[in-house]
Amino acid sequence: MTHNLILRVVSKFLIPLIIVFALYVQFHGDFGPGGGFQAGVILSSAIILYALVFGLDAAEQVIPPTILRILASLGVLLYAGVGLVTIFLGGNYLDYSVLGSTQIAGQHLGILLVELGVGMTVFAVMLIIFFAFAGRGRP
Amino acid sequence: MIDVLINITLLAFLAITAVAIVRMTNLFAIIMLFGIFSFLSAGLFVVMDAVDVAFTEAAVGAGISTVLMLATIALTKDQKEKHSKSHRPWLPLATVIVTGAALVYGTFDIPAFGDPEAPAQTHVAPHYLARSVPETGVPNVVTSVLASYRGFDTLGEVVVVFTAGIAVLLLIGGRRPKANVRKNEREENDA
Amino acid sequence: MMDFIIGHYNYWIAIFLMMVGFYTVISRGNLVKKIIGLNIFQVSVFLLYISMSTVKGGAAPIITEGVALYSNPLPHVLILTAIVVGVATTALGLALVVRIKEAYGTIEEDEIHERDHSL
Numbered sequence: 001m002t003h004n005l006i007l008r009v010v011s012k013f014l015i016p017l018i019i020v021f022a023l024y025v026q027f028h029g030d031f032g033p034g035g036g037f038q039a040g041v042i043l044s045s046a047i048i049l050y051a052l053v054f055g056l057d058a059a060e061q062v063i064p065p066t067i068l069r070i071l072a073s074l075g076v077l078l079y080a081g082v083g084l085v086t087i088f089l090g091g092n093y094l095d096y097s098v099l100g101s102t103q104i105a106g107q108h109l110g111i112l113l114v115e116l117g118v119g120m121t122v123f124a125v126m127l128i129i130f131f132a133f134a135g136r137g138r139p
Numbered sequence: 140m141i142d143v144l145i146n147i148t149l150l151a152f153l154a155i156t157a158v159a160i161v162r163m164t165n166l167f168a169i170i171m172l173f174g175i176f177s178f179l180s181a182g183l184f185v186v187m188d189a190v191d192v193a194f195t196e197a198a199v200g201a202g203i204s205t206v207l208m209l210a211t212i213a214l215t216k217d218q219k220e221k222h223s224k225s226h227r228p229w230l231p232l233a234t235v236i237v238t239g240a241a242l243v244y245g246t247f248d249i250p251a252f253g254d255p256e257a258p259a260q261t262h263v264a265p266h267y268l269a270r271s272v273p274e275t276g277v278p279n280v281v282t283s284v285l286a287s288y289r290g291f292d293t294l295g296e297v298v299v300v301f302t303a304g305i306a307v308l309l310l311i312g313g314r315r316p317k318a319n320v321r322k323n324e325r326e327e328n329d330a
Numbered sequence: 331m332m333d334f335i336i337g338h339y340n341y342w343i344a345i346f347l348m349m350v351g352f353y354t355v356i357s358r359g360n361l362v363k364k365i366i367g368l369n370i371f372q373v374s375v376f377l378l379y380i381s382m383s384t385v386k387g388g389a390a391p392i393i394t395e396g397v398a399l400y401s402n403p404l405p406h407v408l409i410l411t412a413i414v415v416g417v418a419t420t421a422l423g424l425a426l427v428v429r430i431k432e433a434y435g436t437i438e439e440d441e442i443h444e445r446d447h448s449l
Contacts, residue, residue, distance in 0.1 A: 187401075189409075253385060281392075303419070
């Protein structure tokens with residue numbers, strides 16, 4: 001698809017916008033529709049668009065598959081780790097109120113961290129699956 | 140009145156698309172129709188005030204699922220569904236009609252669509268709606284229930300997604316085995 | 331009578347879609363088509379749940395000033411989880427289809443059975 005000039009120019013224009021939109025959805029999930037899942041999928045679709053237009057090798061240079069596996073594991077670790085931290089601080093597992101000075105501050109911080117973990121894992125897993133399917137056809 | 144009309148139109152289109160998916164045999168066309176089906180259902184979710192769900196369904200169903208199915212038929216190089224000789228349509232049709240009739244009989248007792256006094260709306264939901272902003276400070280009730288009140292379920296879901304990623308990596312993460320290696324194995328099995 | 335039909339139309343279409351998806355899974359031999367039928371089934375179940383959660387005259391469950399009636403947020407949470415688990419299952423099923431094609435050379439169920447029985 002590298003010979004198609006319109007696709008290349010338009011996707012170079014669109015991909016940063018998609019990434020910014022994904023970050024917006026991730027961090028404004030508290031105040032509007034959105035959250036970790038949607039943001040992870042939208043961010044992965046930006047990289048999938050890049051892979052479709054510029055080739056799988058170029059996309060694998062942007063995000064090496066090793067980094068993707070580490071990112072997926074880090075997301076789950078972050079989520080479970082927040083629960084363990086709340087146990088160490090004296091509350092129940094995943095009781096965010098003990099994370100901050102007031103209950104509302106603790107809940108905000110807890111929800112932010114947890115959604116970040118979810119977003120990272122979903123982004124990495126969608127890309128792992130896409131790279132696996134697309135890379136199977138290579139000789 | 141107008142939203143009832145929009146509801147009915149979208150549902151009718153959904154039913155027509157589903158029947159078209161069953162009847163067609165070209166796999167590429169079926170996958171495109173599935174993308175349309177997913178988008179129509181996302182539109183329907185918006186009309187029914189479920190904005191988070193519509194967002195996720197549009198991104199995941201019409202985005203990722205369609206891309207993965209296209210990648211699959213590109214890898215399997217299969218374009219047409221062949222007519223199956225061992226599957227007669229009568230027994231599945233009878234099963235489906237009996238099950239559908241039993242389910243429709245069950246819906247006669249469901250409260251009407253949109254009823255504010257239904258048991259589903261009066262049991263736990265008003266408590267979450269009332270307590271979300273004072274206890275967690277988050278106006279989006281779906282996010283606060285997902286991340287805070289029902290956080291264990293979301294932990295389970297993230298682990299399920301991670302497991303699916305690992306499983307796909309195990310199945311097709313490596314390189315395709317070389318063609319002559321497989322041919323040698325088949326000759327050994329035949330001999 | 332008309333109120334009854336308009337009040338239950340959503341559920342009947344959801345059940346019809348469920349049966350269309352079910353029929354596709356049990357009566358077609360092509361593996362990719364079976365997976366698509368499974369996805370249709372899943373979307374119809376989501377439709378059933380979200381129909382049960384709407385409230386006439388309600389708004390989306392995001393707390394804003396001046397809105398009195400909200401839709402029920404609990405089924406939205408359940409369906410959000412279900413959608414993501416559904417795509418994980420679909421991805422795994424499609425990976426299995428790719429491996430079956432590489433091992434048997436076909437993705438039609440009849441030919442796979444034939445190849446199994448002939449060895």
